[in-house]
Amino acid sequence: MLAKFIQQQRKKRNLTQEYLALELGISRPTYMQIERGERDLTITEAKKLAEVFDIPFENFLEGKEDAKTIVKIESKKKQKQEAVNEIRISIPQEKAEKFEQTLLYILAKIGGKPNIGQTVLYKLLYFIDFDYYEKFEEQLIGAKYIKNHYGPTPVMFAKFIERLEKAGKVEKIRSKFYKHEQTKYLVNPNEPLSLSSLSAQELAHIDWEIDRLGDLTATQISALSHLDTPWISAKDREPLEYEHVFYRPEETSVREYEPL
Numbered sequence: 001m002l003a004k005f006i007q008q009q010r011k012k013r014n015l016t017q018e019y020l021a022l023e024l025g026i027s028r029p030t031y032m033q034i035e036r037g038e039r040d041l042t043i044t045e046a047k048k049l050a051e052v053f054d055i056p057f058e059n060f061l062e063g064k065e066d067a068k069t070i071v072k073i074e075s076k077k078k079q080k081q082e083a084v085n086e087i088r089i090s091i092p093q094e095k096a097e098k099f100e101q102t103l104l105y106i107l108a109k110i111g112g113k114p115n116i117g118q119t120v121l122y123k124l125l126y127f128i129d130f131d132y133y134e135k136f137e138e139q140l141i142g143a144k145y146i147k148n149h150y151g152p153t154p155v156m157f158a159k160f161i162e163r164l165e166k167a168g169k170v171e172k173i174r175s176k177f178y179k180h181e182q183t184k185y186l187v188n189p190n191e192p193l194s195l196s197s198l199s200a201q202e203l204a205h206i207d208w209e210i211d212r213l214g215d216l217t218a219t220q221i222s223a224l225s226h227l228d229t230p231w232i233s234a235k236d237r238e239p240l241e242y243e244h245v246f247y248r249p250e251e252t253s254v255r256e257y258e259p260l
Helices: 002-012 017-024 028-035 043-053 057-062 074-089 096-110 118-136 157-166 200-213 218-225 229-233 242-247
Strands: 145-148 151-154 170-177 180-187
Touching (some): 002 028, 002 043, 017 028, 017 043, 043 057, 096 118, 096 180, 096 200, 118 218, 151 218, 151 229, 229 242
Antiparallel strands (some): 145 151, 170 180
């Protein structure tokens, strides 16, 4: 199978998926589909990989390794890897529509549950955003979160919830959960829910987060966020860095990494 052959050749040359994705001019998630056999190569991409692996094109298409010694391309790989790092280190930009639609979607699905107060919402949004970035190396919302005593806080939450209240899309109420006062937000059932800015993959990810975290109390989900590297490494009231998800402990990491 060509997909397995490509993966073997990449590993044999100690090349990263990011490096080959950059060589092909595609994103890493798209390249990962190639190695999983979920996406066919174009002729141009196949020729490029054959060139990178230093294998004759005909041999590459047949999944045969050339008898020649593998050419070392460490200097070129380092140059490309630095370019990848520059791209990834940039802080994702906030996407207002996705923030609003994600928030309303969460509230529509579980906002009525007794444990879903403002604190739980903060942490759900955080894990949705940062987990997505760890898994796909792409932003979902790309919102800015700051470190406070109770965990990550989305900076744009207050502005958006106020706007949604004024528009009659949500109602703010006070309630008790196990004798603790909390602020809750309920969606207006008469308002249509738009998900036009969210892809199927993004919605599937949000559903996955809701399933695994939606029953946690504010204390439980806050404690989980306090184990996370982006929160630990940030200073009080300072923004959390998305890149720090790649240094997470097992307790919070959501991605299966290839063995070194």
